[in-house]
Amino acid sequence: MDLTPKKLADRLRLAGLRPTRQRLALATILFGSGDRHVSAESLHQEALSAEIGVSLATVYNTLNQFKAAGLLREVAFEGHTTFFDTNTSNHFHYFIEETGSLVDIGTTGIELKGLPQLPPATEIDRVDIIIRLRKTTDKTA
Incomplete structure (x- = not known):
């Protein structure tokens, strides 16, 4: 841009x-x-x-x-790791363990079921999903 x-x-x-x-x-x-x-x-x-x-x-x-x-x-x-994202749209993230970096992923194909009952006088602002990734130990992959 x-x-x-x-x-x-x-x-x-x-x-x-x-x-x-x-x-x-x-x-x-x-x-x-x-x-x-x-x-x-x-x-x-x-x-x-x-x-x-x-x-x-x-x-x-x-x-x-x-x-x-x-x-x-x-x-x-995890209480101590904070990133600021310039993409303010609704999306989720992969966290790459080895590099300590975030990668955007979309919301297509992700389905949330069974959210807990909300406390009184509250509403969901957004749901954050962070999928943590690490290198596989499988040598054939």
Whole structure:
């Protein structure tokens, strides 16, 4: 996706965010190359490599602001692993153990049955499915 600085600024404004220099710089990295999954740490490293001077705290704050504005989806599991996904559509993920990376999978062919009764005054916001993969030990595969 080829997003010009003006298009990115407009996208941030439409989401209710002021397009600051740091937000625009991080948005360029996040949204400039299609759908992807990043952690705050990996985005911080990309920013430093691109000679964008931002602190890790600023990256965390910006990712959370983008998430609150609906520009990103948070994918968290096991209490300490959090990714931010630029694809905010309804979809699921594979988690590749060896690389620690997420890969999008669609919802076609996945059927959920027998969800538990919800507590009073609640409704399902979304269902996250993460299928963990590891290399097989089968030498013929």
